Amino acid sequence: MYNKQLDAFIHAAELKSFSKAANLLYITPTSLIQQINLLEHHVGVQLFVRSPRGVTLTKAGESLYQDAKNIIRLSNNAIERAQMLGGNNDSGIRIGTSLLTKCRYLPDFWARMIEVYPDTEIKLVSQKNPEQANRQPLSDLGVAYEMQEGLYLSEFYRGKCNFLEFRQVPLCAAMSSDHPLHHLKSISFANLNGYTVLLLRRGISESFDFLRNALEQYPEIEIQDIDFYDINVFISCEMNNQILLAPEIWKDIHPTLLVHPLEGNFTVPYGLIYALELSNQALKFVAIIRELLM
The missing domain is CATH 3.40.190.10 (Periplasmic binding protein-like II)
Known part of the structure; x- marks a missing residue:
């Protein structure tokens, strides 16, 4: 969904070398340099300062580098979210978990889910670095995982998720x-x-x-x-x-x-924090939890 020349650009920027970036991407240095040249021609500015010691980003290159990483992340997230909502992946119901978001109540609920829907697959997804997760709350919700158990921090989470209270x-x-x-x-x-x-x-x-x-x-x-x-x-x-x-x-x-x-x-x-949009399996799981909580 994004121009693959950005991959070559990012690796070259991080490694400060066209040849090292080419090795990482399993292509020839000539092929990588062609991709960089095409990208520079497309954006209309020079992105790298070339020297015998390697390459460094220009001011314009530094700006594109930051934006390019976001473009790739958003593109990958969009694909994963579409696959999840379209039912085109086999990942089952993905539940995020970490030291502070342990599954304390959910195992009882998913036991009932499996009774009703025997083909259900529950997958626990280890959440990313806790510090990053807390500074960017729920950034992976609906992408890497569909739900998690934990505290509802009202001002932080409002509008970013749904919440079903356990207690x-x-x-x-x-x-x-x-x-x-x-x-x-x-x-x-x-x-x-x-x-x-x-x-x-x-x-x-x-x-x-x-x-x-x-x-x-x-x-x-x-x-x-x-x-x-x-x-x-x-x-x-x-x-x-x-x-x-x-x-x-x-x-x-x-x-x-x-x-x-x-x-x-x-x-x-404290309860279930779940994405604003869910796969069909996850919607059934939330419905069962609601029923058991009544």
Whole structure:
């Protein structure tokens, strides 16, 4: 769906060598240079500075390089999405999973799905680098996978997906066994005075913002913003002897952190996050989940 000369261009730009790019693409250097020349003629500008030491991008080439990567990604995504919705692939129902999006409830639902539709195939897809996934939320939803289980971060996800709630998950206080508050059975806001708590930054989730509003009534509590949750946040909490405010359902993420109930009714929606457009199999799966939740 895109001009294949872009592949030659991108490899040459990254390797800074026409010959190395040609070897990678299993073509001759002459053939690759012809493709680059044709591309430069097509766009009407010089893309590379040639020298005996190799090639480097011109300013115009640098601009095209960034755009070309996006063009290829969007083209591949479009093909995958069309194949998924058209039923022309054999990948079954693809469910994204990672450390923070484990399938905790879905196995019971897909067991029922297989009872009703024995030919159903469930495939678990390992989600990409967690940091990238959190900075670009749901960018692979509807492309690499059709659904995932997890928290619904209302402000981040609104308009980008559908959501089917399984339950409201309590927000808790996680800390190391060395923390002065570790012996308490539950944590009140008064207990948190003088301590640093890690909390999802404002504007991502109505549920977390509601908790933040309550915390801000206690000026002696220091709130440290986090952009997203990943394993590094849990490790930082332990190493710096801080308190992490996180959902109770993640109590198994870091085995050395102790999770304590937080006094007050602070919860976050947890359930099925699924693409705005689904394959026929996935639509049937969502219908079965709805039926079982009733």
